[in-house]
Amino acid sequence: xxxxxxxxxxxxxxxxxxxxxxxxxxxxxxxxxxxxxxxxxxxxxxxxxxxxxxxxxxxxxxxxxxxxxxxxxxxxxxxxxxxxxxxxxxxxxxxxxxxxxxxxxxxxxxxxxxxxxxxxxxxxxxxxxxxxxxxxxxxxxxxxxxxxxxxxxxxxxxxxxxxxxxxxxxxxxxxxxxxxxxxxxxxxxxxxxxxxxxxxxxxxxxxxxxxxxxxxxxxxxxxxxxxxxxxxxxxxxxxxxxxxxxxxxxxxxxxxxxxxxxxxxxxxxxxxxxxxxxxxxxxxxxxxxxxxxxxxxxxxxxxxxxxxxxxxxxxxxxxxxxxxxxxxxxxxxxxxxxxxxxxxxxx
Amino acid sequence: xxxxxxxxxxxxxxxxxxxxxxxxxxxxxxxxxxxxxxxxxxxxxxxxxxxxxxxxxxxxxxxxxxxxxxxxxxxxxxxxxxxxxxxxxxxxxxxxxxxxxxxxxxxxxxxxxxxxxxxxxxxxxxxxxxxxxxxxxxxxxxxxxxxxxxxxxxxxxxxxxxxxxxxxxxxxxxxxxxxxxxxxxxxxxxxxxxxxxxxxxxxxxxxxxxxxxxxxxxxxxxxxxxxxxxxxxxxxxxxxxxxxxxxxxxxxxxxxxxxxxxxxxxxxxxxxxxxxxxxxxxxxxxxxxxxxxxxxxxxxxxxxxxxxxxxxxxxxxxxxxxxxxxxxxxxxxxxxxxxxxxxxxxxxxxxxxxxxxxxxxxxxxxxxxxxxxxxxxxxxxxxxxxxxxxxxxxxxxxxxxxxxxxxxxxxxxxxxxxxxxxxxxxxxxxxxxxxxxxxxxxxxxxxxxxxxxxxxxxxxxxxxxxxxxxxxxxxxxxxxxxxxxxxxxxxxxxxxxxxxxxxxxxxxxxxxxxxxxxxxxxxxxxxxxxxxxxxxxxxxxxxxxxxxxxxxxxxxxxxxxxxxxxxxxxxxxxxxxxxxxx
Numbered sequence: 001x002x003x004x005x006x007x008x009x010x011x012x013x014x015x016x017x018x019x020x021x022x023x024x025x026x027x028x029x030x031x032x033x034x035x036x037x038x039x040x041x042x043x044x045x046x047x048x049x050x051x052x053x054x055x056x057x058x059x060x061x062x063x064x065x066x067x068x069x070x071x072x073x074x075x076x077x078x079x080x081x082x083x084x085x086x087x088x089x090x091x092x093x094x095x096x097x098x099x100x101x102x103x104x105x106x107x108x109x110x111x112x113x114x115x116x117x118x119x120x121x122x123x124x125x126x127x128x129x130x131x132x133x134x135x136x137x138x139x140x141x142x143x144x145x146x147x148x149x150x151x152x153x154x155x156x157x158x159x160x161x162x163x164x165x166x167x168x169x170x171x172x173x174x175x176x177x178x179x180x181x182x183x184x185x186x187x188x189x190x191x192x193x194x195x196x197x198x199x200x201x202x203x204x205x206x207x208x209x210x211x212x213x214x215x216x217x218x219x220x221x222x223x224x225x226x227x228x229x230x231x232x233x234x235x236x237x238x239x240x241x242x243x244x245x246x247x248x249x250x251x252x253x254x255x256x257x258x259x260x261x262x263x264x265x266x267x268x269x270x271x272x273x274x275x276x277x278x279x280x281x282x283x284x285x286x287x288x289x290x291x292x293x294x295x296x297x298x299x300x301x302x303x304x305x306x307x308x309x310x311x312x313x314x315x316x317x318x319x320x321x322x323x324x325x326x327x328x329x330x331x332x333x334x335x336x337x338x339x340x341x342x343x344x345x346x347x
Numbered sequence: 348x349x350x351x352x353x354x355x356x357x358x359x360x361x362x363x364x365x366x367x368x369x370x371x372x373x374x375x376x377x378x379x380x381x382x383x384x385x386x387x388x389x390x391x392x393x394x395x396x397x398x399x400x401x402x403x404x405x406x407x408x409x410x411x412x413x414x415x416x417x418x419x420x421x422x423x424x425x426x427x428x429x430x431x432x433x434x435x436x437x438x439x440x441x442x443x444x445x446x447x448x449x450x451x452x453x454x455x456x457x458x459x460x461x462x463x464x465x466x467x468x469x470x471x472x473x474x475x476x477x478x479x480x481x482x483x484x485x486x487x488x489x490x491x492x493x494x495x496x497x498x499x500x501x502x503x504x505x506x507x508x509x510x511x512x513x514x515x516x517x518x519x520x521x522x523x524x525x526x527x528x529x530x531x532x533x534x535x536x537x538x539x540x541x542x543x544x545x546x547x548x549x550x551x552x553x554x555x556x557x558x559x560x561x562x563x564x565x566x567x568x569x570x571x572x573x574x575x576x577x578x579x580x581x582x583x584x585x586x587x588x589x590x591x592x593x594x595x596x597x598x599x600x601x602x603x604x605x606x607x608x609x610x611x612x613x614x615x616x617x618x619x620x621x622x623x624x625x626x627x628x629x630x631x632x633x634x635x636x637x638x639x640x641x642x643x644x645x646x647x648x649x650x651x652x653x654x655x656x657x658x659x660x661x662x663x664x665x666x667x668x669x670x671x672x673x674x675x676x677x678x679x680x681x682x683x684x685x686x687x688x689x690x691x692x693x694x695x696x697x698x699x700x701x702x703x704x705x706x707x708x709x710x711x712x713x714x715x716x717x718x719x720x721x722x723x724x725x726x727x728x729x730x731x732x733x734x735x736x737x738x739x740x741x742x743x744x745x746x747x748x749x750x751x752x753x754x755x756x757x758x759x760x761x762x763x764x765x766x767x768x769x770x771x772x773x774x775x776x777x778x779x780x781x782x783x784x785x786x787x788x789x790x791x792x793x794x795x796x797x798x799x800x801x802x803x804x805x806x807x808x809x810x811x812x813x814x815x816x817x818x819x820x821x822x823x824x825x826x827x828x829x830x831x832x833x834x835x836x837x838x839x840x841x842x843x844x845x846x847x848x849x850x851x852x853x854x855x856x857x858x859x860x861x862x863x864x865x866x867x868x869x870x871x872x873x874x875x876x877x878x879x880x881x882x883x884x885x886x887x888x889x890x891x892x893x894x895x896x897x898x899x900x901x902x903x904x905x906x907x908x909x910x911x912x913x914x915x916x917x918x919x920x921x922x923x924x925x926x927x928x929x
Contacts, residue, residue: 087544089544104548104550105549
C-alpha cells in the first residue's frame with residue numbers, strides 16, 4: 001500500500017451561517033497515526049468528513065499524496081472511512097459488505113474472493129463471512145466495517161469515533177487492535193475522538209480542536225506536559241490552574257499566586273496562569289518552605305490513588321496521593337501543600 | 348394440619364374460580380362484551396358464512412370441495428382468476444413506475460415543490476377509482492383526447508384503455524400513493540452513513556441506488572406494493588364501470604346479482620378474494636417485521652439531501668410534471684366532463700355549461716342525503732367503538748382485550764364484495780322487527796357494513812390519540828378522587844377529541860364514496876348512496892355529465908374531509924405541544 005501524507009491548508013467551512021472550521025492548517029506525515037481530539041461541536045468530525053468529501057465543500061486545500069481533493073466527489077478520492085455507526089448495510093451478508101468496494105472497482109471475482117478472505121482474516125472474523133450484520137456483536141461489526149474499508153487499499157484511513165459505540169472493556173481491546181492493524185498496514189490514519197485516553201494511547205501525534213480552530217498539535221506527552229493554552233491544559237487530564245504572575249529576580253523566577261503563595265519556577269516562563277497536575281502536589285502535615293495552607297474538602301478512593309479536593313485559600317485544588325504511600329487525611333483536616341514545580345508550565 | 352391446609356387451598360381455589368367466573372364486572376367489561384358481540388355478528392358471522400357456503404354442497408349441505416373444482420373447471424372463471432392476478436400485478440408495476448421517481452426526487456434532493464408534489468400525490472386517493480374511470484376513458488380511450496390527437500398527427504393510436512389495460516391504468520393511477528407514501532417514508536429513514544459508506548467505497552449514481560438505497564427501502568416498498576395489489580384484486584367498481592367483467596370481483600357480483608344468493612360460485616370467488624387479502628397483508632406484515640431496518644443509528648443523521656445540477660433539475664421537473672399530469676388526468680377529465688355539453692369523438696367537450704350540476708342536483712338529492720345519513724352513522728359508530736376498543740386495549744387488563752383489536756383490524760382483510768355477499772346471505776332470512784322486511788335489504792345494513800369497513804381506520808386514529816394521553820394525567824385525576832368513569836369523561840375523552848374527530852372525518856369521507864360493499868346491499872334506488880348514484884349515472888352516455896358532476900361533489904367531500912382531518916390533527920399536535928413544555 002502506498003503511504004500518502006495529508007496536508008490541510010487554510011481550510012474554512014461553514015454550514016449556512018454557522019462557521020464550523022476557521023482556518024485549519026495541518027501536516028500529517030505518511031504512515032502516521034494521527035488523532036483529532038476535541039469536545040463535541042469542535043469541528044473535528046466536520047474536518048474528517050471534509051477530507052472524505054462529505055458535507056459542504058470547504059475553502060482552502062486538502063492535499064492527499066500531493067493531490068488537492070477539494071471539490072472532488074467522495075467516490076473518486078480513494079479515502080477509506082469507518083463510520084461511527086459502522087454503517088454496515090443490513091441487507092448484505094458480511095462477505096458482500098466487504099466485497100462491495102472491490103465490486104465497485106470492477107476487480108475480477110476471483111481476486112475479490114481472495115481479497116475479502118484476506119481482509120476478514122486480518123480482522124480475525126473469517127468464520128463470520130456468511131452472517132448478516134445484525135447477527136454480529138458491536139465489536140464484530142466494528143471489525144467488519146474496518147475490513148470493508150481497508151480491503152480496497154485506500155491511501156488514507158479515516159476513523160470517526162470508531163470506539164464510541166463499544167462498551168468500556170471492548171474499547172481498550174479494540175484500540176490495541178486498531179493500532180496493531182495500522183502498524184501492520186502502515187496506513188496513514190486519522191482517528192477522531194473526544195476521549196483523551198483513546199487519543200493518548202493510540203496516536204503518534206494529535207491535534208486538539210476547539211471552536212473550529214486547532215489549539216495545539218504534538219505528541220500526547222508534549223500536549224500533556226507543555227499545553228500551549230488553558231483549553232489544552234484542561235482538556236488533557238486534570239489540571240489545577242492558579243492565577244497570578246511571574247516575578248524574576250536574577251536567574252531565580254517564581255510564580256506568585258493571587259493568594260500570595262510563592263512557587264519557585266526553575267524553568268522560568270511567562271504568563272498569568274500556572275498549571276499544576278494533581279500528582280505534582282503533595283500533602284504534608286508540617287509546613288515547609290513555599291508550602292501552601294489548605295483544608296481537605298472531600299476525599300475519593302480511586303484504588304491506586306486517593307484523590308483529595310482541597311481548599312487552598314479560595315482556590316480548589318485536586319491532589320492525588322499514591323495509595324499506600326502515606327497516611328490518609330480526613331475531611332476537614334488542615335494540611336500543607338507542596339508543589340513540585342520542576343516541570344510546571346506557565347501559560 | 349393437613350385438613351387445614353387443604354381447606355385453605357380449596358377455599359383459595361373456590362375464590363379464584365368465583366373471581367374468574369364472575370369477575371368484578373365493571374362497565375368496561377360490559378362494553379367490551381357488547382363490542383365483541385357486535386363484531387361477531389357483523390364481521391365474523393357473515394365472513395364465516397361465506398366461507399362455509401363455499402365448502403358446502405348446494406343440494407345436500409355436506410362439506411365438499413366440489414364448488415372449487417367446478418370453479419377451476421369453468422374456463423371463464425379460470426380466465427377471471429388469471430386476469431385479476433395479471434391486472435393486480437401489472438398495476439403494482441405501473442404504480443411503481445409512477446411512484447418511484449416522485450419518491451426518490453422528493454426525498455433525496457433539494458427540490459422546491461417537494462411538499463406540493465407529495466400532497467398532490469395523495470389526490471388520487473380522494474376519489475373512488477371507478478369515478479375517474481369514465482373520465483380516463485374520455486382522455487385515454489380509443490376515441491379519447493390523446494388517441495384522437497395521436498391519430499391526427501402521427502397516424503397511430505395506443506390502446507391505453509382497451510380491456511384489461513384500462514383497468515390497470517385506472518387502478519395504478521388511483522392506488523400508486525400507497526407506494527409513494529410507504530416508499531418515501533422508507534427512503535427518509537435510511538441513515539445518511541449507509542449511503543456515505545457506499546460513496547466512500549466508490550459507488551455513486553444509479554448503481555448506488557440499485558445496490559444500497561433501494562434494497563434498504565425495500566420493506567416500505569413491499570408494504571405499499573402489497574396494499575396496491577390487494578386493493579386492485581378486490582376492486583369491483585372499476586372493472587364494472589369499464590365493462591370488464593372477466594375478473595374475479597365482477598364475476599362474484601354478477602353471479603350473486605343475476606343468479607341469486609344460492610349460487611355457490613360467488614362464495615368460491617369470495618373465498619379466493621379473502622385468501623389473497625389475508626396472504627398479501629400477512630406478507631407485508633412479515634416483511635415489515637423481519638426486515639424493518641432501523642437504519643437511523645446512533646451517530647448518524649437522517650437523509651442527506653443533495654443539490655441538483657441545472658440539467659438534472661430540468662430533467663427532474665420534466666419527469667415530475669409529466670407524472671403529475673398523468674396522475675391528475677382523471678380529475679381534469681372529470682371536471683371537463685362535468686362542465687361539458689357533449690364530449691364525444693373530440694379532444695375536448697364541444698361547449699361548457701352548468702346544466703350538468705343542475706340535473707345532478709335534481710336527480711341525486713336522495714343519494715346525497717342518504718350518503719350523509721349512512722356515512723354519518725358509520726363514522727359515529729366507528730369512533731365510539733374505536734375509542735372504546737382503544738381504551739380497553741391500552742388501559743385495562745380485561746381478558747382477551749387484544750382480540751378486540753385484532754378482530755376490528757381484521758376487517759381490513761375482508762374485501763367489500765365479500766362483506767356484501769356475507770351480509771346478503773346471513774341477513775336475508777332475518778326480518779327487521781315491526782316492518783317485517785328482510786334485514787338484508789334494510790338501509791341500516793348499508794350503514795353497518797360501512798361502519799365495519801371503516802372501523803380499522805377509526806380504531807388506528809383513536810389508538811394514536813389515546814397513546815398521546817399520558818397515563819399520569821389519568822392517575823392524577825384518580826388520586827384526586829375521580830372515579831374511573833369520571834376520569835374517562837373529564838380527562839381522557841376531552842384530550843382525545845382531536846384524534847377522534849380526525850378519525851370521524853376520515854371514516855366519513857371514505858365511507859361516503861365506498862361502492863364495493865354497498866353495491867351488493869342497495870335494494871332500491873331510493874336507498875342508494877352517492878357512490879351508487881354515480882355508478883347509475885355513468886351507465887348511460889346521457890347521464891355521464893351529471894354523473895361527473897356528482898363525482899366532483901364526491902371528490903370535494905372527500906377532499907374537505909381529508910384537509911379537515913389533517914387540520915384537526917395539526918391543531919391538536921400544536922395544542923399538546925404547548926402543553927408539553929416543561
